[in-house]
Amino acid sequence: MLHCNMKPEDLKLSLEDVLADLWHARRNHDLGRLALLSYCDMRRWARVARREGLAQRSHDLVLSCPHASRERFLSEVDALIAEAEGALQSLSYTPATTG
Numbered sequence: 001m002l003h004c005n006m007k008p009e010d011l012k013l014s015l016e017d018v019l020a021d022l023w024h025a026r027r028n029h030d031l032g033r034l035a036l037l038s039y040c041d042m043r044r045w046a047r048v049a050r051r052e053g054l055a056q057r058s059h060d061l062v063l064s065c066p067h068a069s070r071e072r073f074l075s076e077v078d079a080l081i082a083e084a085e086g087a088l089q090s091l092s093y094t095p096a097t098t099g
Contacts, residue, residue, distance in 0.1 A: 012091040015084065018045050022081055031070065034077050035062050045074050054083055059062060 004015075018041045024032040039062040046055035057080055067073040 006048060008091055011045075012088065015045055015049070015088050015091065017085055018042055019081065019088065022077070022084070026074070026077060026081065029074075031073065036075065038062055038080055045089075046087075047068065049072060049087070051087055054080075059084060 042059040
């Protein structure tokens with residue numbers, strides 16, 4: 001499987017890409033793009049990285065519709081982004097192995 005071949009640096013770079021796309025869509029209030037990125041890209045990354053909680057949150061964000069309001073959806077997107085940023089920080093502080 002893919003997760004067996006990805007190095008921590010690869011995981012970090014791919015998460016940075018997903019987050020950049022999410023931030024851009026969030027700034028532009030592009031709800032459709034946010035839903036797509038959350039469900040497809042973030043969920044895929046989380047499953048590869050074995051971050052099941054993050055994968056479940058991205059799944060629930062899109063499939064637990066309808067949302068009460070646009071603001072509620074954006075609030076949940078913000079929480080997803082915050083959780084992903086936390087995952088990025090943990091990848092950034094992973095100690096390097098020495099041979």
